Amino acid sequence: MxxxxxxxxxxxxxxxxxxxxxxxxxxxxxxxxxxxxxxxxxxxxxxxxxxxxxxxxxxxxxxxxxxxxxxxxxxxxxxxxxxxxxxxxxxxxxxxxxxxxxxxxxxxxxxxxxxxxxxxxxxxxxxxxxxxxxxEPIVMVVHRDFTERFGELESHGDLLERLADHPRALAGRVVTYDPQRSGAGYTYAIEESRLSPRYWDLVAVLGQARTALAETTGEMLEGLASGRYLVGYNLLGSYVRDAVADHPELTIVVPEDYALVVxxxxxxxxxxxxxxxxxxxxxxxxxxxxxxxxxxxxxxxxxxxxxxxxxTAAALREKLGDALRPIALGPGLLATLDDLKREALLTRWQREFDREGPAFR
Known part of the structure; x- marks a missing residue:
C-alpha cells in the first residue's frame, strides 16, 4: 500500500x-x-x-x-x-x-x-x-423586435417558415451552435436529424439567413441581450432562464412540436x-x-x-407532455461518436448550411 x-x-x-x-x-x-x-x-x-x-x-x-x-x-x-x-x-x-x-x-x-x-x-x-x-430542455430565445416584425415563434416549423420567407431581413440576426466546434451543438444536430424529417430543410434556411455560429450558450445570450441577434436556436434552457429574467425584451420558447431534453x-x-x-x-x-x-x-x-x-422533471412533463424528447441514456449514444457517422453528419450539415437559396442567387 x-x-x-x-x-x-x-x-x-x-x-x-x-x-x-x-x-x-x-x-x-x-x-x-x-x-x-x-x-x-x-x-x-x-x-x-x-x-x-x-x-x-x-x-x-x-x-x-x-x-x-x-x-x-x-x-x-x-x-x-x-x-x-x-x-x-x-x-x-x-x-x-x-x-x-x-x-x-x-x-x-x-x-x-x-x-x-x-x-x-x-x-x-x-x-x-x-x-x-x-x-434540461433545449429552447429558442426570441427578441421582442422579432415578434413585432415577424410574429410569434412557437415551433421549429414556425422558425423554418419565417427564415424561408425573410432570409434577407433576418440575415445575420439568428444564432445557433456550431456543430463542428461544440459537443452540445453536434449532439443536438444528430438527435434532431433522427427526430425530424424537416431538420435538413431548417439547416438550409439557417444557412440562407447567414446564421451566426457560436460555441457556447453564453456567447449566444450575449448577442441576444445586446440586440445583435433576434433569435437564438437550440440554447440550453437551464442557462437561459436567469439571463432572460434580466432582459424583459427576450422570451424563452419551448417548441410545441418537440423539445430535446439533455x-x-x-x-x-x-x-x-x-x-x-x-x-x-x-x-x-x-x-x-x-x-x-x-x-x-x-x-x-x-x-x-x-x-x-x-x-422538477415531473413539472415539465406535466406541462409539456409528449413534446419533451429526452435524449436516451444508452448504447445509441455511442453511434453518435462513430467517426464515419460523425464525418457524414457534419459534411451534410455544412453542405445544407452552405446551400444557396433563391433569395441570394
Missing amino acids: MPTALKRLTSALLLALWSLAASGEETLHLHAESGTGQTPLVIGAALDLHQARPLLEDFHRRHPHLDITYRNLTTLELHQRFLDAPDAADVVLSSAMPWQYRLANDGHAQPLDSDIAHAWPAWARWRHELFAFTF QRLAFIPRQAPHPEAARLFLDYLLGETGQRTIAERTQLGAVHPDLEGPG
Whole structure:
C-alpha cells in the first residue's frame, strides 16, 4: 500500500496538473474548516459556476472537512483533459452525453454502490456507474423586435417558415451552435436529424439567413441581450432562464412540436484520487437533499422521482407532455461518436448550411 506521505504528494501533483490544464477556466475553491482533516475533492465539470455554486456551497456546509476544488470547462475541453489525466479528478460532470457515456463504457467509471444509487430511476442511469442528475430542455430565445416584425415563434416549423420567407431581413440576426466546434451543438444536430424529417430543410434556411455560429450558450445570450441577434436556436434552457429574467425584451420558447431534453451525467473516475469524497458528493447529487437544492436554487431541473412542483422533471412533463424528447441514456449514444457517422453528419450539415437559396442567387 502506498505510504500516506506519498499519497499526499501524488494527490498534490495530480491537482497541480489539473490546475495547469484548466488554466484560465472558471474555478471555485471551498476550503476545509481547520482541524477537520481537510480531505480533498476535485470536481471537473462543464457546468457554469452560477448554477453549480448553490450545490457546492450546500454540500460543503454538510461536509466541512472537504477541501473542494471545482473547475468548469467546455464539454470538449473537459473530455480531452480527462483523457490526458484520468487520475486528476474525483468526479466528472457534463451535459455532453455521448462523450460521458463513452468514457463509462470504456471502463473509466467506477460503480457507486449505495442505497441512493440503487434507488435511482433506471432511465436516468447506466449500470451504477453513470448517473443523470438534471433534466434540461433545449429552447429558442426570441427578441421582442422579432415578434413585432415577424410574429410569434412557437415551433421549429414556425422558425423554418419565417427564415424561408425573410432570409434577407433576418440575415445575420439568428444564432445557433456550431456543430463542428461544440459537443452540445453536434449532439443536438444528430438527435434532431433522427427526430425530424424537416431538420435538413431548417439547416438550409439557417444557412440562407447567414446564421451566426457560436460555441457556447453564453456567447449566444450575449448577442441576444445586446440586440445583435433576434433569435437564438437550440440554447440550453437551464442557462437561459436567469439571463432572460434580466432582459424583459427576450422570451424563452419551448417548441410545441418537440423539445430535446439533455441531462447532465456524472461519474466517479476509476482512478479518482479521493474516491470516498467522490462517493459522498455523488450521493448528495442524487439524494433528495441535493435534488431539492437543484429544484429550488438552480434552473437545472431535478430528476428525483419523489420531487414535484417547480424546478422538477415531473413539472415539465406535466406541462409539456409528449413534446419533451429526452435524449436516451444508452448504447445509441455511442453511434453518435462513430467517426464515419460523425464525418457524414457534419459534411451534410455544412453542405445544407452552405446551400444557396433563391433569395441570394
